[in-house]
Amino acid sequence: MPEKRKITLKDIARELNISVSTASRALKEHPDIADETIRIVKAYAKEHHYVPNVLAVNFRKNRTYNIGLIVPELVHHFFSTVISGAIDTAKKHGYNVLVSQSNDILDDEITACRTMLASSVDGLLISISNETFEGEHIKEFLAEGKPVIQFDKITDELETPKVTVDDFEGAYQAVKHLIGQGYSKIAHIRGRKEVKNANERAEGYHKALEDHGLEYSSDWVKVCNMINEEEGYQFARELMESPNPPDAIFCITDLVALGVLKYLKEAGFRVPDQVGVMGFSNWKLAEIVNPTLSSIDQHGYEMGVNAAKMLIHNINNPEKREEENLMLKTNLIIRESSNRKKFQN
Structure with a gap:
């Protein structure tokens, strides 16, 4: 029939x-x-x-009402909250969001970007991979007149608006809190040295030590490559088995901090009495691990909302595009892993 x-x-x-x-x-x-x-x-x-016939209408308008969003990891709690904020905002403005991940690999990011471009998205939201520096593949969007907004992990090689958090200040407040709890030998498990937000967190860490007259040792700084739980566990073991072990560890992300907590628990260290631990990102898991994890809240949902608003404004107003950057403030979330004075009282 x-x-x-x-x-x-x-x-x-x-x-x-x-x-x-x-x-x-x-x-x-x-x-x-x-x-x-x-x-x-x-x-x-x-x-x-x-x-x-929506496709025909959109074709006449030279618009698909689809925007692309590329993140390093879909399962990462922070990025999942960014995605939620972007989708909720896009929906209110009549847009759909096509989501992809780069796996923090440049080749995968290039493939995702070109797939988005071939799908004729109207613009792109992107948090770049750890291997992205110049972003020639992202410039292909700009060459076609399609706006791009970078968020969280960014590169200054791309002249696009950016939505970030104050990584320096967040790290500074995290270390200042540890110092206020009586820790004086504070280590840092950091991100790659070529990644902008990792450098800003490392600078905040170093400045807090300097401002409070505390010892800095390069032996207490470990550089992650994969930014995962396994590296947190391994670096915690190296730090605590060294001749001059720290009494607190500030981690680049909560995932790394979970690895640190796992090692400390297995090795018999008491947290926070003997060793304090501080994460960054404020994953949901931070609230349920034992001990609960102190962290820095990056406000992922708010970042997604603001990035999507900025992109949609630039799509709808090609002659009056927003070019300014937006930096969001972080919040210190104090939980059991660093709240030593509470447990000593």
Whole structure:
């Protein structure tokens, strides 16, 4: 049995003996169209299951109402909250979000970007991989007049608006808190030295030590490559088995901090009495591990909302695009892993 053909706007116009433009405006309840005409057209469309050809409309407008979003990891709690904020905001403005991940690998990011471009997204939100520096593949969007907003992990090689958090200040406050709890030998398990936000967190760590007259030792700084739990565990073991072990560890992310906590627990160290631990990102897991993990809240959902708003504004206003950067403030979240004075009282 042949498939029934879908009714078109031309069919409605022909059957009701009106013009296509009148039928179209009636369906949109245009004020220039008589109420009776609107009623008749809408009733006919409903009876015959008329569905607007959105693709054709968008094609005429040179718009798909799709935006791309690329993150290093989909399962990462911080990025999942960014995605939620972006999707919720896009939906309110009539846009869909196509999401992909780079796995923190440049080649995968290039593939994701070019797939998005081939899909004719109207713009791109991206948190770059640890291997991305110049971003020539991202510049392909700009060359086609499509706006790009970088968020969280960014490169200054790309002249695009950026939405970030104050990584320096967040790290500074984290270390200042540890110092206030009586820790004086504070280590840092940091991110790659070529990654901008990792460097800013490391600078905040170093500045807090300097401002409070505490010892700094390069032996207490470990550099992650994969930024995962396994590295946290391994580096914690190296630090605590060294001749001059620290009494607190500030970690680049909560995931690394979970590895640190796992090692300390297995090795018999008491947290926070003997060793304090501080993460960064404020994953949901930070609230349920034992002991609960102190962290820095990056406000991922708010970042997603602001990045999406900025991108949609730039899509809708090509002649008046927003070029300024937005830096969000972080919050210190104090939990059991660093709250030594509470446990000593």
